[in-house]
Amino acid sequence: MQHRDLYPALVTCLALLVYFWNVLSAGGARGKHKIMAPATTGHPEFERKLRIQQNMVEQLILFIPALWIFSLTVQVLVGTALGLIFVIGRIVYSVSYATDPAKRGLGFGMGMIPVIILLLGALIGTVRLLLVDM
Amino acid sequence: MQHRDLYPALVTCLALLVYFWNVLSAGGARGKHKIMAPATTGHPEFERKLRIQQNMVEQLILFIPALWIFSLTVQVLVGTALGLIFVIGRIVYSVSYATDPAKRGLGFGMGMIPVIILLLGALIGTVRLLLVDM
Amino acid sequence: MQHRDLYPALVTCLALLVYFWNVLSAGGARGKHKIMAPATTGHPEFERKLRIQQNMVEQLILFIPALWIFSLTVQVLVGTALGLIFVIGRIVYSVSYATDPAKRGLGFGMGMIPVIILLLGALIGTVRLLLVDM
Numbered sequence: 001m002q003h004r005d006l007y008p009a010l011v012t013c014l015a016l017l018v019y020f021w022n023v024l025s026a027g028g029a030r031g032k033h034k035i036m037a038p039a040t041t042g043h044p045e046f047e048r049k050l051r052i053q054q055n056m057v058e059q060l061i062l063f064i065p066a067l068w069i070f071s072l073t074v075q076v077l078v079g080t081a082l083g084l085i086f087v088i089g090r091i092v093y094s095v096s097y098a099t100d101p102a103k104r105g106l107g108f109g110m111g112m113i114p115v116i117i118l119l120l121g122a123l124i125g126t127v128r129l130l131l132v133d134m
Numbered sequence: 135m136q137h138r139d140l141y142p143a144l145v146t147c148l149a150l151l152v153y154f155w156n157v158l159s160a161g162g163a164r165g166k167h168k169i170m171a172p173a174t175t176g177h178p179e180f181e182r183k184l185r186i187q188q189n190m191v192e193q194l195i196l197f198i199p200a201l202w203i204f205s206l207t208v209q210v211l212v213g214t215a216l217g218l219i220f221v222i223g224r225i226v227y228s229v230s231y232a233t234d235p236a237k238r239g240l241g242f243g244m245g246m247i248p249v250i251i252l253l254l255g256a257l258i259g260t261v262r263l264l265l266v267d268m
Numbered sequence: 269m270q271h272r273d274l275y276p277a278l279v280t281c282l283a284l285l286v287y288f289w290n291v292l293s294a295g296g297a298r299g300k301h302k303i304m305a306p307a308t309t310g311h312p313e314f315e316r317k318l319r320i321q322q323n324m325v326e327q328l329i330l331f332i333p334a335l336w337i338f339s340l341t342v343q344v345l346v347g348t349a350l351g352l353i354f355v356i357g358r359i360v361y362s363v364s365y366a367t368d369p370a371k372r373g374l375g376f377g378m379g380m381i382p383v384i385i386l387l388l389g390a391l392i393g394t395v396r397l398l399l400v401d402m
Contacts, residue, residue, distance in 0.1 A: 001337075001340040001341055001397070003397075006341075006394055006397055006398050007398075009337045009340075009341065009390070009394045010391075010394045010395065010398065012333050012337060013334075013337060013387065013390050013391040013394055014391075016330055016333060016334060016387055017387070017391070019329070019330060020330065020384075020387065023326065023330075036369065036370075037319060037365075037369040037370075037372065038312075038315045038316050038318075038319035038369055040319075044172075047172045048172050050172070051171060051172035051174075053326070054326075057191060057325060057326055057329050058157065058187070058191055060329050061153070061191050061194050061195060061198075061329060062150055062153060062154065062157075064329075064333055065146050065150060065198055066147075066150060069143045069146060069147060072135040072143075073135055073140075073143065097171070101170065101171040101172055102170075102171075104171065116154075119147065119150055119151070119154065122143070122147050123144075123147040123148075123151070126140055126143045126144045126147055127144065129135070129137075129140055130140050130141075130144065178306075181306045182306050184306075185305060185306035185308075191325060192291065192321070192322075192325055195287070195325050195328050195329060195332075196284055196287060196288065196291075199280050199284060199332055200281075200284060203269075203277045203280060203281060206269040206277075207269055207274075207277065231305075235304065235305040235306055236304075236305075238305065250288075253281065253284055253285070253288065256277070256281050257278075257281040257282075257285070260274055260277045260278045260281055261278065263269070263271075263274055264274050264275075264278065
């Protein structure tokens with residue numbers, strides 16, 4: 001791995017650690033409230049923690065490819081900084097959603113805005129390089 | 135990023151844009167019908183749009199790695215063309231499913247068939263290169 | 269693609285094949301029990317097979333990036349071996365969960381433990397290389 005790729009690799013690992021914590025929280029709430037698989041409902045705490053985990057999957061599938069393509073076609077340290085904001089946003093989201101789903105807005109926005117910038121930047125960066133190389 | 139990798143990068147960005155549109159549609163329907171998180175049911179339009187989004191996650195996790203491994207081990211422009219068919223198929227799927235879930239077949243197939251070719255091609259391409267290099 | 273990257277590529281393809289089989293099983297159970305989209309409940313067999321598929325998505329989003337970063341920053345053949353254990357674990361999980369969700373523990377653990385090692389190894393490997401290169 002090239003040295004410059006270590007930065008998005010580190011951010012990817014940190015995002016996966018947040019997600020792994022979400023998985024453990026949902027699994028813990030399933031056990032605590034004795035909700036038998038394959039049920040996905042049964043207690044508000046479990047339902048919230050399962051939605052936090054599922055929402056993280058929905059974001060990671062967008063975040064990870066966008067982070068890498070942005071880092072490789074636009075600028076690696078800007079990509080890394082946006083990725084760190086995403087990671088912090090997801091921690092804020094997880095904590096606030098578990099307390100009260102109505103308060104998830106701030107963390108959700110802190111996660112979503114860097115993802116939108118990464119995705120649009122990746123698209124523009126890729127198209128620009130394709131045109132330059134023609 | 136090498137020039138030839140820009141083609142799967144572009145297709146990845148386009149697929150993520152379709153997915154991002156799916157996320158916005160599901161979020162919009164949640165707001166419109168005032169369905170409070172963490173509920174995932176409550177109005178047919180929201181339930182359809184949430185399933186469209188979830189189905190896209192279920193496809194992207196297969197599509198993105200298969201697209202890249204195919205492009206790197208078989209043929210990049212064939213991979214890119216299959217990827218574009220997938221992207222168009224997912225747009226058709228999203229529009230037709232939102233109108234009537236029973237009509238999702240064409241778009242689903244248009245998305246699924248290139249994914250199957252990409253996955254089997256990636257497997258064959260990888261095994262072939264492993265054997266050649268021995 | 270470099271020769272050493274063919275090993276994680278092969279493991280990725282095998283994991284995606286297991287997932288594709290999960291998707292076909294869930295789709296088959298949906299058809300067999302005539303559960304109309306977008307419903308996600310209606311018959312225990314379908315609900316189990318849908319959860320098996322969803323659980324695989326939840327694992328793949330962690331597994332694929334961790335496998336690649338581990339393979340590129342720690343050791344590719346150790347990463348590949350851990351990946352193969354994951355793949356076998358997911359087959360055991362899918363078969364045992366479909367029979368009886370209460371018996372999913374062994375397969376789940378066989379899938380989860382290599383993922384944890386891959387993720388922590390990837391984090392340590394990345395940080396070590398960042399520090400070494402400073």
